[in-house]
Amino acid sequence: MSRRKLLVFPAGTEIGLEIFEALQHCKEVELHGAGQDVPNHARFVYPRYHLLPSVREAGWVGALADLCATLSIDYIFPAYDDVIVALAEQAAHLLPAKVLCPSLKTCLVTRSKRSTYEALAGDVRVPAVHRSASDVATYPVFVKPDRGQGSQGVRRVANAAELEAALSETVEPLICEFLPGEEYTVDCFTDREHGLLFSGARIRERTRNGISVSTSTVELPGADRLAERIGNRLGLHGAWFFQLKRAADGELALLEVAPRVAGSMSAHRVQGVNFPLLTIFEHERKPLKLLVNDGVVCLDRALRNRYRHPYRYAALYLDFDDTVVVAGRVNLTAIALVHKCIEDGIKVVLLTRHAGDISATLAKHRIQTLFDEVVHLRAGERKSDYITLPAPILVDDSFSERMEVHKRLRIPTFDPSMIEVLLHSQPPDPVSQD
Structure with a gap:
């Protein structure tokens, strides 16, 4: 399939901004944002932002349908709780654009805490x-x-x-x-045929306006079992999450379930779970596998993401096509990482299967002097054979390439949407290059 045209609506929520961060460098997606004509951060980050009325205004369905037809939109990603229900109710009027959400029944149940508790009583502890x-x-x-x-x-x-x-x-x-204990969010991804493919807990350490702005990934015994029960009972698929809080007796009790991306899912995205992209693939019924880096990630948000992570490296191996250059333009995030490595004294090796003259292409983009070495692989050669420097990591858009390297070398691998964990972070102790 060619690049999917995706419309995020409303794009200015924390949900819409996380979808942007997850998909902005993905070759599979042409990203569009939409929302009201009011100041919001989406207008600064989405290169294609379109004006639409609120779902509470008359005529919004027609305006949205017209915009989707004009832009040939393939998918609409709802990015606010009330909008999920509104789009699910009007999905038939928006075709051929498809709304990325579960059934209307599931959306209605999860929008009401009372209905959610009634539906799940007996499967999980509810307040x-x-x-x-x-x-x-x-x-x-x-x-x-x-x-x-x-x-x-x-x-x-x-x-x-x-x-x-x-x-x-x-x-x-x-x-x-009253539930006095710690509060957790469990980020989930479910395939409607193969069941729960990922569930990862994070503790909510600080919140602002109901949004978790300081959170750390944690091991939470029993969370996987609860995720399976909730997902199966409610018919959830794609990206979703639920929240838990400890009761006075120490048992975990359910707070809410939401059939959508969470703004702080980035804590798990930078470990390898790109929830928005996986949701698109799940809708298309593609076979899915996940590759998740180990370790605890702490996310602290002060209007932008900052991470603390366990990845220590002394060499950066970097793919070229769809990683350094995406859709004919230099990926500035990848180049920022290259320059960061140069400043930190970390060797940078370009490892590419580029079909043309790689030297000419690098010169065209004026980046020919950035790399310590350029390795141009021939057909059939494995990237893992050329990763020889100590303490390396690999950044590559190709899942199969990352999986091959990870299986042979057991090193951390990253796709372009994960680069931010290497850029916007409190650095670990430097790796010795002796």
């Missing part, structure tokens, strides 16, 4: 929900909106007076059991 204020015998309790997202609108209530105030100020309030 006790009080029918009314008169049923509350002990405090504290949580009051939260039934259709909120994350921790937005959640209030800890200590007594009857506070409860009365919270109920009057909250839209569609739920009175829930």
